[in-house]
Amino acid sequence: MKKDGKDYYYKKAKKEKYRSRASYKLKQINAKYKLIKNGDKVLDLGAAPGGWTQVAREVVGSNGLVVAVDLQEIKSFENENIIILQGDFTEAKTLERIKDISQSYDVIISDASPKISGVWDIDHFRSIELCENVLKIAKEVLKPGGNLVVKVFQGSEIDNFIKKIRRSFKYVKVTKPKASRKKSSEVYVIGKGFGLS
Numbered sequence: 001m002k003k004d005g006k007d008y009y010y011k012k013a014k015k016e017k018y019r020s021r022a023s024y025k026l027k028q029i030n031a032k033y034k035l036i037k038n039g040d041k042v043l044d045l046g047a048a049p050g051g052w053t054q055v056a057r058e059v060v061g062s063n064g065l066v067v068a069v070d071l072q073e074i075k076s077f078e079n080e081n082i083i084i085l086q087g088d089f090t091e092a093k094t095l096e097r098i099k100d101i102s103q104s105y106d107v108i109i110s111d112a113s114p115k116i117s118g119v120w121d122i123d124h125f126r127s128i129e130l131c132e133n134v135l136k137i138a139k140e141v142l143k144p145g146g147n148l149v150v151k152v153f154q155g156s157e158i159d160n161f162i163k164k165i166r167r168s169f170k171y172v173k174v175t176k177p178k179a180s181r182k183k184s185s186e187v188y189v190i191g192k193g194f195g196l197s
Contacts (some may be wrong), residue, residue: 009179013051015184019075020051022111022133024179025188026149027055034172035147035191036107039063043098043141045134046112056109057082067101069094074135090133095140104143110134110150113186118135120185124155131161138194139168148191155185165189170196 009021016030018024030036042056047068056066058081068074076084083101087094090114112134114126134150142148148169152158166172170193180186 011033017105017163018051018054018167019049019160021179022114023051023055023179025111026109028109028177028179029149029175029188030055032175033147033149033192035149035190036060037039037193040106041102041104041138042067042107042109043066043145044068045110045137047084047182048074049076050074052109052111053077053082056107065102067098067105069098070098076099076170089137090130095137097136099141103141104139107142108134108138108142108150109148121155124153124185125157127151127153128155128157128161132164135164135168141196146194146196148189148192148194150189151186152189154187162189165191171195180181 009024013021013023029158030068036056038061040060042060044053047053048070053066066082069089071088074084077125085097112130114130116123131150131152132189138148169191173190174187176187
């Protein structure tokens with residue numbers, strides 16, 4: 001979490017024991033779009049430090065499963081039904097490890113961000129590349145009718161990416177939750193009803 005003492009969501013996350021202010025983005029998205037429900041199997045790609053994983057686990061409850069994947073180490077959780085995988089989700093061997101845990105998932109969530117260079121175009125293209133990998137994994141492990149939410153930085157390629165999502169999902173929406181910083185170029189692409197388009 002950024003040491004932003006004045007930030008409302010940063011303070012709220014500290015107080016409510018969430019690992020990141022980003023937890024509130026997923027809370028707000030899920031409240032509006034009902035992507036995750038009790039008992040679901042959720043795959044969280046680019047999960048560190050685990051703020052989205054915490055929220056997903058709250059929603060799926062003890063009957064669900066959350067698999068959290070990141071290059072960085074994620075500190076373990078007390079819940080037995082959170083499985084942490086350290087690895088690069090853009091690599092085939094990581095996808096195999098994901099499949100070893102479960103062949104299919106109800107929901108894929110991704111708040112993954114590329115290493116920020118500060119150069120708008122470079123960061124946008126890297127973000128699109130990550131999103132393409134998330135979509136590729138969705139095509140491998142997302143259940144028919146399953147849901148997706150993925151973060152993307154705005155830029156010239158976003159419309160092409162949304163078109164690809166539309167080919168695979170029945171309902172597609174682009175949203176920016178209240179918890180996103182106003183100056184941030186991030187938006188979230190929602191896909192519902194995988195394979196029903």
